[in-house]
Amino acid sequence: MSKVHVTTTVNGDEVEFLxxxxxxxxEVLRDELKLTGTKEGCNDGNCGACSVVFDGTxxxxxxxxxxxxxxxxxxxxxxxxxxxxLHPLQQAFLEETGMQCGICTPxxxxxxxxxxxxxxxxxxEEIRFWLANNLCRCTGYDKIVKAVQKAAAVMEEA
Amino acid sequence: xxxxxxxxxxxxxxxxxxxAKEGSNARLLxxxxxxxxxxxxxxxxxxxxVDAKQIPELKQYKLDGNGLQLGSAVTCRTLYEDSxxxxxxxxxxxxxxxxxxxxxxxxxxxxxxxxNAAPSGDSIPTLIVLGxxxxxxxxxxxxxxAVEDVCVAPGKTSLADNxxxxxxxxxxxxxxxxxxxxxxxxxxxxxxxIASVASSVVLSGDGSTFESARxxxxxxGPTPIFAQGAGDLLAGKPVNEASIQEAADAAEAVATPINDxxxxxxxxxxxxxxxxxxxxxxxxxxxxx
Numbered sequence: 001m002s003k004v005h006v007t008t009t010v011n012g013d014e015v016e017f018l019x020x021x022x023x024x025x026x027e028v029l030r031d032e033l034k035l036t037g038t039k040e041g042c043n044d045g046n047c048g049a050c051s052v053v054f055d056g057t058x059x060x061x062x063x064x065x066x067x068x069x070x071x072x073x074x075x076x077x078x079x080x081x082x083x084x085x086l087h088p089l090q091q092a093f094l095e096e097t098g099m100q101c102g103i104c105t106p107x108x109x110x111x112x113x114x115x116x117x118x119x120x121x122x123x124x125e126e127i128r129f130w131l132a133n134n135l136c137r138c139t140g141y142d143k144i145v146k147a148v149q150k151a152a153a154v155m156e157e158a
Numbered sequence: 159x160x161x162x163x164x165x166x167x168x169x170x171x172x173x174x175x176x177x178a179k180e181g182s183n184a185r186l187l188x189x190x191x192x193x194x195x196x197x198x199x200x201x202x203x204x205x206x207x208v209d210a211k212q213i214p215e216l217k218q219y220k221l222d223g224n225g226l227q228l229g230s231a232v233t234c235r236t237l238y239e240d241s242x243x244x245x246x247x248x249x250x251x252x253x254x255x256x257x258x259x260x261x262x263x264x265x266x267x268x269x270x271x272x273x274n275a276a277p278s279g280d281s282i283p284t285l286i287v288l289g290x291x292x293x294x295x296x297x298x299x300x301x302x303x304a305v306e307d308v309c310v311a312p313g314k315t316s317l318a319d320n321x322x323x324x325x326x327x328x329x330x331x332x333x334x335x336x337x338x339x340x341x342x343x344x345x346x347x348x349x350x351x352i353a354s355v356a357s358s359v360v361l362s363g364d365g366s367t368f369e370s371a372r373x374x375x376x377x378x379g380p381t382p383i384f385a386q387g388a389g390d391l392l393a394g395k396p397v398n399e400a401s402i403q404e405a406a407d408a409a410e411a412v413a414t415p416i417n418d419x420x421x422x423x424x425x426x427x428x429x430x431x432x433x434x435x436x437x438x439x440x441x442x443x444x445x446x447x
Binding site: 004020021022024043044045046048051053054057058059060062063064067068111114129130132133134 | 159160161162163164187189190191194195197198199207209211233235258259260261262264265346347348
């Protein structure tokens with residue numbers, strides 16, 4: 001099985017890599033591109049730790065093949081902060097303690113970013129519904145929901 | 159995961175040629191939310207994975223006076239973000255919004271849900287009661303079959319190894335018609351149905367009588383079940399609780415569930431009765447507008 005040459009855009013930068021078809025996008029991000037912000041949790045699409053934006057849509061990167069990324073755009077947690085400041089969601093997760101062990105956090109940040117892009121002022125129910133594919137075994141979710149609400153308010157003002 | 163080759167045909171004819179050559183060695187990849195997980199645990203071991211998403215016809219859908227012509231790789235999220243589809247087919251949207259969470263819905267397709275042929279597939283009872291047809295293409299040309307004839311066993315369809323699902327065609331809603339899908343799960347989100355029911359009805363102009371009805375059941379047999387008799391007995395009956403109860407009892411009678419970790423036979427049969435009544439009532443309400 002020969003490797004496939006893939007050209008894709010990750011967080012705005014064009015990158016190339018060689019991938020075996022059996023490598024997931026998650027494996028390619030972590031093992032080939034060394035972008036280890038995206039985490040592996042369940043590896044079967046349930047936990048959301050590997051969430052990325054793929055071609056403009058929120059997906060679980062464990063359920064995408066790396067070779068599918070050819071010609072596409074991928075956004076990961078590494079693309080959220082600027083050199084000067086954290087993304088408002090990252091800042092709010094810090095201030096509201098929306099994390100403990102941190103394994104689920106990159107996935108929650110990416111999912112929340114997509115939520116606020118689609119619904120800038122979501123209700124608590126909308127937040128919980130949208131984030132249902134992201135599991136956290138530490139926080140009990142309330143702190144995450146509060147962090148998303150805070151970030152939404154900050155981003156509305158900005 | 160085992161090693162395999164990857165093909166990206168850009169036309170239906172190219173895909174048909176690949177499948178004609180490879181047969182059961184090939185599997186089509188739409189959203190991958192079932193296939194890739196099955197491959198990771200060794201349940202599927204194709205030597206060639208064929209990406210369906212570079213084929214324009216499979217990624218498009220068309221809603222017009224004839225109904226919805228739905229390319230087999232169109233995602234659930236695409237459907238429920240189109241308000242015209244939401245307005246025309248609320249039952250289909252009820253299914254599309256229940257298949258996994260956001261990450262799954264952004265990849266998973268209704269066509270993939272049908273071809274995965276899970277007894278609990280959330281869109282399949284809905285497609286059956288909406289009278290959908292599957293348009294299938296292979297080396298011998300194109301054929302249309304009723305959606306209820308697609309699933310033949312858990313994970314098995316009546317499609318040959320060298321055939322692929324092109325579109326699912328759903329007729330335009332009839333006048334004075336309504337449909338509804340509901341499922342029972344023990345949590346609020348993201349679970350596999352213990353039982354599910356879709357119902358569709360066509361009422362007389364004054365809303366007093368059932369002209370026709372279709373009822374289909376999920377997760378209570380080796381395939382989704384078209385409870386044709388339960389729907390047919392409503393034809394000509396008055397729209398009231400007695401008629402609805404009679405149909406629910408008939409639907410329960412054709413459910414053949416198993417006991418497993420998710421639920422018991424007794425619970426599942428009871429749920430079919432309850433969900434048939436609830437979906438019929440809602441379908442009637444929608445038919446009356």
